[in-house]
Amino acid sequence: MLVLWSHIDRWRKILKGQQHGVVSLAKWRILNRLHDRNETLYYRVLIDNIEDFAPIIYTPTVGLVCQNYSGLFRRPRGMYFSAKDKGEMMSMIYNWPAHQVDMIVLTDGSRILGLGDLGVQGIGIPIGKLDMYVAAAGINPQRILPVMLDVGTNNQKLLEDPLYLGLRQPRLEGEEYLSIVDEFMEAVSTRWPKAVVQFEDFQMKWAFETLQRYRKRFCMFNDDIQGTAGVALAGLLGTVRAQGRPLTEFLNQKIVVVGAGSAGLGVLNTAVQAVSRMTETAANPQFFLLDKNGLITKERKDIDPAAAPFAKVPGEIGGLGLREGASLVEVVKKVKPHVLLGLSGVGGIFNMEVLKAMRESDSPKPAIFAMSNPTMNAECTAVDAFKHAGENIVFASGSPFENVDLGNGKVGHVNQANNMYLFPGIGLGTLLSGAHFISDGMLQAAAECLASYMTDEEIQRGILYPSIGSIRRITAEVGAAVVQAAVAEDLAEGHGDMGPRELVHMSKEETGAICYAKHVVSCLQPSCS
Numbered sequence: 205m206l207v208l209w210s211h212i213d214r215w216r217k218i219l220k221g222q223q224h225g226v227v228s229l230a231k232w233r234i235l236n237r238l239h240d241r242n243e244t245l246y247y248r249v250l251i252d253n254i255e256d257f258a259p260i261i262y263t264p265t266v267g268l269v270c271q272n273y274s275g276l277f278r279r280p281r282g283m284y285f286s287a288k289d290k291g292e293m294m295s296m297i298y299n300w301p302a303h304q305v306d307m308i309v310l311t312d313g314s315r316i317l318g319l320g321d322l323g324v325q326g327i328g329i330p331i332g333k334l335d336m337y338v339a340a341a342g343i344n345p346q347r348i349l350p351v352m353l354d355v356g357t358n359n360q361k362l363l364e365d366p367l368y369l370g371l372r373q374p375r376l377e378g379e380e381y382l383s384i385v386d387e388f389m390e391a392v393s394t395r396w397p398k399a400v401v402q403f404e405d406f407q408m409k410w411a412f413e414t415l416q417r418y419r420k421r422f423c424m425f426n427d428d429i430q431g432t433a434g435v436a437l438a439g440l441l442g443t444v445r446a447q448g449r450p451l452t453e454f455l456n457q458k459i460v461v462v463g464a465g466s467a468g469l470g471v472l473n474t475a476v477q478a479v480s481r482m483t484e485t486a487a488n489p490q491f492f493l494l495d496k497n498g499l500i501t502k503e504r505k506d507i508d509p510a511a512a513p514f515a516k517v518p519g520e521i522g523g524l525g526l527r528e529g530a531s532l533v534e535v536v537k538k539v540k541p542h543v544l545l546g547l548s549g550v551g552g553i554f555n556m557e558v559l560k561a562m563r564e565s566d567s568p569k570p571a572i573f574a575m576s577n578p579t580m581n582a583e584c585t586a587v588d589a590f591k592h593a594g595e596n597i598v599f600a601s602g603s604p605f606e607n608v609d610l611g612n613g614k615v616g617h618v619n620q621a622n623n624m625y626l627f628p629g630i631g632l633g634t635l636l637s638g639a640h641f642i643s644d645g646m647l648q649a650a651a652e653c654l655a656s657y658m659t660d661e662e663i664q665r666g667i668l669y670p671s672i673g674s675i676r677r678i679t680a681e682v683g684a685a686v687v688q689a690a691v692a693e694d695l696a697e698g699h700g701d702m703g704p705r706e707l708v709h710m711s712k713e714e715t716g717a718i719c720y721a722k723h724v725v726s727c728l729q730p731s732c733s
């Protein structure tokens with residue numbers, strides 16, 4: 205351990221004054237080498253220093269790593285299935301040396317964070333997400349599997365890069381594409397029927413299509429659609445509590461969502477479900493959705509069917525002086541929203557004018573969620589949000605920012621609204637429950653658990669999410685909530701020596717204790733496969 209610290213310290217001195225990204229990349233390389241040499245020590249270091257190292261192995265540094273992956277590549281990690289492996293995937297899966305795999309994170313590299321199509325270089329994301337599974341949920345490192353489906357790339361720069369490691373062809377489309385994913389899912393579920401497969405960073409059309417196609421057939425979820433939605437919902441309910449209002453006030457919140465992709469639409473679908481649980485009468489939520497062409501209304505030509513339910517009826521917004529394609533600043537000025545939530549992938553889109561317009565919000569504590577990753581793609585910085593929108597805002601971002609010094613001893617708290625607060629618990633709970641698929645009820649239980657985790661006193665101080673230092677505890681609680689939901693829906697079939705009968709008779713506290721114990725037993729034993 206001492207050697208590692210002196211190594212990091214030496215790099216710190218060498219790189220002093222250099223760009224922040226260079227330093228972060230150097231840290232990633234040191235950790236990656238440690239990962240290759242001594243897996244047990246790597247995870248010990250990660251767990252003990254999760255606040256320092258999450259921003260290295262996860263967002264934002266992992267984004268930089270993916271952008272430069274071919275140059276950083278030393279030895280492979282995980283499995284690559286290429287379009288050329290069609291017909292061979294079953295035998296490839298049976299060639300994987302571990303006897304059992306519990307968690308798989310799968311990507312096709314088509315939408316890596318807000319950085320677009322990075323082809324096979326996107327493998328850094330499944331690796332980073334699974335590191336979080338080990339650190340936060342205690343999944344055995346020998347039972348995780350990062351997977352890249354290499355179906356080509358449409359990134360011309362990569363296709364021309366001599367160091368690029370993936371297939372040099374345009375992405376497969378249509379049935380050809382789906383047949384590759386189908387074959388992979390069949391192979392995985394044949395060998396490891398209880399493994400949980402997390403779909404990550406797929407471009408929107410395939411994110412929705414594969415979720416629809418597989419969610420009842422396999423034990424899978426889409427983190428960008430479903431994990432993000434739960435974290436955002438917890439944050440949105442937190443902002444209602446921060447205003448000192450009852451949760452039912454959520455029905456009256458005006459929420460502007462910027463970004464109509466897999467994440468933004470996932471959030472709105474989940475928010476609408478939450479509204480319908482709160483009221484028996486038909487609610488008309490005040491949600492406004494924008495994409496790169498501005499406010500989406502029913503007048504939009506070629507509207508994406510997934511966005512259509514959230515398109516505004518022109519008559520409803522005419523009174524506000526808004527029309528199809530209205531700009532973000534116009535929408536904020538006229539709607540005076542309680543919440544401005546960005547999942548656009550466009551850095552700086554919440555500019556000074558937009559943030560200043562949030563000062564006129566109808567909320568006593570306007571909320572600004574700049575959820576896009578990595579840091580460069582955040583819709584605004586924390587400093588700008590507090591400076592332009594005022595000190596009484598509640599602020600959250602997808603990648604970490606420092607808290608903001610507001611002067612006079614006051615601090616503007618920065619929350620990290622990132623799906624890392626849910627996906628490890630969703631995976632852990634699903635695994636322990638032994639459920640064959642992940643139901644809406646299990647996901648809802650996860651979100652509600654996170655939403656009720658913070659105390660009123662913390663929420664009043666603008667703290668909506670736990671600190672990353674307590675990610676193991678929140679993950680255990682989320683895991684327990686997921687197990688209990690699976691039991692309540694009669695989906696739990698048990699795991700290992702814990703059958704469905706034992707699960708049914710367990711209290712919430714006992715389930716939580718089992719989830720927490722899982723951390724202790726599995727993650728630091730090198731040979732417990």
Ligand SMILES: NC(=O)C1=CN([C@@H]2O[C@H](COP(=O)(O)OP(=O)(O)OC[C@H]3O[C@@H](n4cnc5c(N)ncnc54)[C@H](O)[C@@H]3O)[C@@H](O)[C@H]2O)C=CC1
Pocket residue numbers: 315316317318319407408427428432435462463464465466467468494495496497498546547548549550553575576577578581601602603621622623624
């Ligand atoms: N904090 C978190 O936990 C998560 C953050 N994200 C971030 O959200 C971002 C978007 O992800 P996806 O929805 O999967 O991407 P996507 O590509 O499916 O959707 C992006 C959406 O943003 C819209 N957009 C682009 N430029 C815009 C502009 N100038 N103004 C308004 N809208 C604009 C596009 O039209 C599209 O609707 C990424 O940066 C990703 O890193 C995604 C999942 C989780």
Ligand SMILES: CC(=O)C(=O)O
Pocket residue numbers: 263316317318405427428576577602622623624
């Ligand atoms: C956090 C995450 O999943 C994303 O930015 O895509």
Ligand SMILES: [Mg+2]
Pocket residue numbers: 317404405427428
């Ligand atoms: Mg993602």
